[in-house]
Amino acid sequence: MVGLVRNWNSFSYYGKKVLFKLFPWTDELILKAKGNNAFLVFTTLVVIFAAPIAKAADIASAEIIDTEGTVIGMVTFEETPNGVLVYVEVSGIPPGGHGIHLHAVGSCDPDFKAAGGHINPDHAKHGLKNPEGPDNGDLPNLYAASDGSARAEFFTTRVSVYGNAMPALLDGDGSAVIIHENPDDHMTQPIGGAGGRIGCGIIQPL
Structure with a gap:
């Protein structure tokens, strides 16, 4: 976790949100510090309390790259008693709208095709509107502003981080997040007409 927080001021909104959930009693301490001092406070707290906190929550993340290999954002997954919260921040x-799905293989090569299809062990139909769906990898659409930035918070009960009764994001061959060029209509097979893959991230433990 410490390696991701290279500079507290530039650390993502959703990254801070997740970390404050892990350290609810430290947010005031960190917020009162400035610049690199905030980073120092946070790093020190992580070193001291890393062991008990690791047991408190299952969290994974995926660094999103575009088709040129440039990092454009991050997706974070937080296990809760009722399902998984998904925090998205990209630029x-x-x-406009973009389909965003969870794919069955933790790979982004070549051209993001190695990520395979959606997580879908029961072979359900694709689509949140489909009476024979959805599959485990389906999520609501992601909407980007005019400047190309997008923030979202989703919730899904169809996956888990490590496999608590639902398919695991961190299973033997891993999983990936794929962002598509078009919105998902939540009905058309196999991906809701979402088009090509423009972003990919390999989901890894945090």
């Missing part, structure tokens, strides 16, 4: 994507 540099076309304005």
